[in-house]
Amino acid sequence: MKVLILSCNTGQGHNTAGRAVLEELRRQGVPCEMKDVLLFAGQRTSRVVSNAYVKITTRSPLVFQWLYRAGEAIRSDRLHSPVYFANTLYADNLLRYIEGQGFDRVLTPHLFAAEALTSLRRRGKLAARCYGIATDYTCIPFWEETELDAYFIPHRDLMEEFAQKGLPREKLAATGIPVSRRFSHPGDREAARAALGIGPDSQVCLVMTGSMGFGRAGEYAQALLERGGDRRHVYLFGGRNERLKAELRERFAGEPRAVVLDYTDQVPLYMDGCDLLLTKPGGLTSTEAAVHRIPLIHTAPIPGCETQNAAFFSNRGMSLCPDGPEETAEAAEGLLGDPARREAMAAAQAANCNPRAAEEIVRRMAEDDL
Structure with missing residues (x-):
C-alpha cells in the first residue's frame, strides 16, 4: 500500500486531519505523502484560492454564510456544481502524478480533491482506490456529487444525513475525525x-x-x-x-x-x-x-x-x-x-x-x- 493524501489550504482543519492520518501511516511504516491538491493547478491558483477563503471568512462571514446557503440550495447528486467543473481543470495533472509515483490509495479530507478524483474515475482513468474524510459534523454541500470508494464520517448518528444527501450508505464508515496522537494521548x-x-x-x-x-x-x-x-x-x-x-x-x-x-x-x-x-x-x-x-x-x-x-x-x-x-x-x-x-x-x-x-x-x- 502506498498512500497519497490530498488536502488544501482553505482553513487548516483539512490539513490537520490529513496530517493525523499521515502521522499514523508513517508510524506503521506505510509509504505515504501529503500534497496541496491546488498545486496541480499552479502555485498562483493555490495561493489565490486560499487567501480568498481566509479573507471572506474572517472579514465577511455573512458572505460566506450566503455562499454556503447557496451551495445547500443547488446541491444535487444528479447535477454537477461549478465546484466540480473547476476541479476538473487540473485533474489530468493530478493523474500523472498519482501514476508516476505509483500510489494505489488516495485519501482526501477536502472536497476539491474529491471532485478532481471523481472526474478522473468517471472517465475511467484512475485505478487507485479513493477515500474521503468529512471534517465537519454535517454533510457539506457537494460531497454527494463525488464518487469515491469510501467516506469516513465523524459519527454514527450522521449516517442518515449523509445517506439522505445522496452518498451511498454502504460506502459510509463512522470512524470519527482523525486527530494527532498528541491530542488523543x-x-x-x-x-x-x-x-x-x-x-x-x-x-x-x-x-x-x-x-x-x-x-x-x-x-x-x-x-x-x-x-x-x-x-x-x-x-x-x-x-x-x-x-x-x-x-x-x-x-x-x-x-x-x-x-x-x-x-x-x-x-x-x-x-x-x-x-x-x-x-x-x-x-x-x-x-x-x-x-x-x-x-x-x-x-x-x-x-x-x-x-x-x-x-x-x-x-x-x-x-x-x-x-x-x-x-x-x-x-x-x-x-x-x-x-x-x-x-x-x-x-x-x-x-x-x-x-x-x-x-x-x-x-x-x-x-x-x-
Whole structure:
C-alpha cells in the first residue's frame, strides 16, 4: 500500500486531519505523502484560492454564510456544481502524478480533491482506490456529487444525513475525525504547566480563534478576566492573523493575566495544562478538545458548517454554546465551579469522539481490496 493524501489550504482543519492520518501511516511504516491538491493547478491558483477563503471568512462571514446557503440550495447528486467543473481543470495533472509515483490509495479530507478524483474515475482513468474524510459534523454541500470508494464520517448518528444527501450508505464508515496522537494521548497536567511556566494554582482559560484568527477573542478574554480574579489567566491564540494579534496585544498591554500567543505547535501542551477551552466550533479543534476531555465552550461560529458543529456538540452534552461574551463568561463560571458538570461533559466527549480514528482509517484502507 502506498498512500497519497490530498488536502488544501482553505482553513487548516483539512490539513490537520490529513496530517493525523499521515502521522499514523508513517508510524506503521506505510509509504505515504501529503500534497496541496491546488498545486496541480499552479502555485498562483493555490495561493489565490486560499487567501480568498481566509479573507471572506474572517472579514465577511455573512458572505460566506450566503455562499454556503447557496451551495445547500443547488446541491444535487444528479447535477454537477461549478465546484466540480473547476476541479476538473487540473485533474489530468493530478493523474500523472498519482501514476508516476505509483500510489494505489488516495485519501482526501477536502472536497476539491474529491471532485478532481471523481472526474478522473468517471472517465475511467484512475485505478487507485479513493477515500474521503468529512471534517465537519454535517454533510457539506457537494460531497454527494463525488464518487469515491469510501467516506469516513465523524459519527454514527450522521449516517442518515449523509445517506439522505445522496452518498451511498454502504460506502459510509463512522470512524470519527482523525486527530494527532498528541491530542488523543493527553499528558500530565502538572508537567505541562511546569513546561509552560504556568503556576500550579493558576486557573487557565484558552481562547482559540482558528488558524485564520476568527471571532471576538478580545471580548471573550476581557469578560473572563473581569470575573476571574487574580488567579485566572487567559491565553489567546491568534493563529496566523497578525492584525488580530497586534490588536489583542494593544488591548491587553499591562495586563499580566492575558497572554497573546503566536502560531504554535504546542497546542496539546496548553490543552494538558488548561482548565477550560473557548473556541470557535471548527470540526478539528472541537474534536481535538473532545478527545483531550477538556471542558469546552463554543464561541460564535463561522456561519455554515460550524453552526452545525456547535449544535452537534451541545446537543450531546460535549460543549456549551452561549450567545455572546458576557453569557460565555457566565457559563464559564458555572462550568469551572461545577466538577460534576465537567465530569459529565468529559463522559459525553468520550462516548462520542473516537481518539483512534486515524488508526481505524488506516486499517480500513489496508483491508480494502484493489
